[in-house]
Amino acid sequence: MALRLLSRPSVAIAAASKRTTPSQASRASSWFLRRHFTTTSQPVQDPQTNGAIASTHTDQEALHIRWTAYLWLRDNCRCPQCIHPSSGQKLHSSADVPLDIAPESVTIKGNEAEIVWDKPLRHQLAGNNNKHVSTFPVEWLERYASREASETYRFNNLPRRTWASKDYKLKWVHYDDYMNTEQGLHEVVQRMYNTGLVFLDQVPISDESVTKVAERIGPVQETFYGRDFDVVNVAKARNVAYTSLYLGFHMDLMYLDCPPGIQLLHSLKNTVTGGASIFVDSYHAVEMMKEQHPEDYEVLTKTPVTFHYVNDGHHMYYRRPTIVTGEKQSGPAWDMHVNYAPQFQGPMDHLSAADAKKFYRAFQRFADFIENDTLRFQLTLKPGQLVMFANRRVLHGRTAFDPSSGDRHLKGTYIALDSLKDNLRVLCEKYGFDSSV
Numbered sequence: 391m392a393l394r395l396l397s398r399p400s401v402a403i404a405a406a407s408k409r410t411t412p413s414q415a416s417r418a419s420s421w422f423l424r425r426h427f428t429t430t431s432q433p434v435q436d437p438q439t440n441g442a443i444a445s446t447h448t449d450q451e452a453l454h455i456r457w458t459a460y461l462w463l464r465d466n467c468r469c470p471q472c473i474h475p476s477s478g479q480k481l482h483s484s485a486d487v488p489l490d491i492a493p494e495s496v497t498i499k500g501n502e503a504e505i506v507w508d509k510p511l512r513h514q515l516a517g518n519n520n521k522h523v524s525t526f527p528v529e530w531l532e533r534y535a536s537r538e539a540s541e542t543y544r545f546n547n548l549p550r551r552t553w554a555s556k557d558y559k560l561k562w563v564h565y566d567d568y569m570n571t572e573q574g575l576h577e578v579v580q581r582m583y584n585t586g587l588v589f590l591d592q593v594p595i596s597d598e599s600v601t602k603v604a605e606r607i608g609p610v611q612e613t614f615y616g617r618d619f620d621v622v623n624v625a626k627a628r629n630v631a632y633t634s635l636y637l638g639f640h641m642d643l644m645y646l647d648c649p650p651g652i653q654l655l656h657s658l659k660n661t662v663t664g665g666a667s668i669f670v671d672s673y674h675a676v677e678m679m680k681e682q683h684p685e686d687y688e689v690l691t692k693t694p695v696t697f698h699y700v701n702d703g704h705h706m707y708y709r710r711p712t713i714v715t716g717e718k719q720s721g722p723a724w725d726m727h728v729n730y731a732p733q734f735q736g737p738m739d740h741l742s743a744a745d746a747k748k749f750y751r752a753f754q755r756f757a758d759f760i761e762n763d764t765l766r767f768q769l770t771l772k773p774g775q776l777v778m779f780a781n782r783r784v785l786h787g788r789t790a791f792d793p794s795s796g797d798r799h800l801k802g803t804y805i806a807l808d809s810l811k812d813n814l815r816v817l818c819e820k821y822g823f824d825s826s827v
Contacts, residue, residue, distance in 0.1 A: 464491050464507060467524035486511040501528045545815045546721025549825050552674035553585060558767045562591040569606055576817040580827040582810055586780035587669055593656055593776045600656040600801045603776060608809020611650045613643060614704060621800040623793045634793040639670055639760050639785035640731040645697040645706040651807020653781045657771035661796030666770040667777060670785045672728040675759040676713055686752035691715060693749045698736035712756065727782035760785060
């Protein structure tokens with residue numbers, strides 16, 4: 391395994407590959423070290439790698455990594471003086487690293503590179519007795535050798551697949567499997583990533599069940615509706631969901647600064663005529679929009695939409711584009727989300743007449759894709775059944791129902807998308823990732 395730590399001046403470090411033949415075994419610990427100078431005044435940045443790494447390449451026996459600066463290495467020292475042993479958190483700031491820091495010596499010990507630095511961190515006293523030593527395991531350096539490598543480590547490079555109605559395969563996950571086994575939880579979080587829509591069966595019919603199911607993944611995201619909420623038909627409803635009317639496709643709480651990433655709805659009663667739950671994968675609609683109407687797609691990525699809730703003593707407001715994509719800081723797996731809630735749109739008072747016309751045309755075309763029956767998945771939740779869906783991906787709604795025909799009562803709650811990412815990374819590190827789940 392060869393590691394090249396290049397800067398100006400630079401140090402190149404190399405080690406034999408872990409995958410060695412018997413004839414290579416004798417070279418497995420034969421690390422070599424050489425010091426040289428480069429005449430390049432400005433390191434070349436590779437947009438496909440991390441900011442501190444210029445480039446990487448491999449040959450039959452080695453991985454070569456070129457760092458553009460020693461700053462990155464010193465800042466990311468793994469020793470107990472720099473990383474708290476139990477919390478794993480840094481004990482210094484990036485601002486503490488001297489801009490002209492450089493190695494005083496580099497040695498190889500087993501599968502680790504050891505660097506002695508020529509000066510301490512800023513605000514620390516210099517002296518021969520406090521030379522700082524950084525030790526970097528090869529495995530750790532490989533992890534951050536490129537953007538691709540670090541995204542793989544974080545499971546941020548998982549493939550994304552979208553679905554239309556014919557593509558979605560309904561599968562009920564048993565409540566006990568989900569609540570009591572890692573395998574059941576692993577299946578749910580994978581399916582949540584793959585499709586954004588998961589169904590549980592045999593959930594106990596009680597007011598507390600929906601929050602218990604949510605907390606299996608992470609803490610409940612409380613809103614001004616409370617820790618949970620009841621979806622029932624009431625007079626003088628403060629939300630159109632609390633009526634018997636048709637509830638068109640939408641996402642919840644788009645007027646918040648941080649809308650919930652996941653919503654759960656648990657059926658406690660359902661004896662009415664009508665009232666089926668309906669779902670659409672908005673990512674699939676986005677793909678169709680981009681392919682068939684690219685100019686309108688661009689309009690929806692650039693035009694902020696007003697969302698508000700002005701009722702019941704609240705005045706909530708936020709503007710965000712309908713389609714958000716290319717968020718590189720989130721990683722390829724999470725670089726897109728959709729913001730769509732016509733019921734909670736406010737006046738688009740920030741647009742010129744010309745821009746408004748462009749937006750309305752684009753928005754109408756996107757809505758036509760969303761309302762296309764070939765994209766809709768429909769199901770009537772029975773008591774004891776629960777649906778969990780990605781609120782920034784899967785649009786949900788409900789068909790109208792006759793309130794005089796019986797009772798309909800769903801209990802809902804929210805959790806943050808971060809909790810899904812957390813569980814997905816931990817469980818996929820342990821069990822692997824299956825894109826077919």
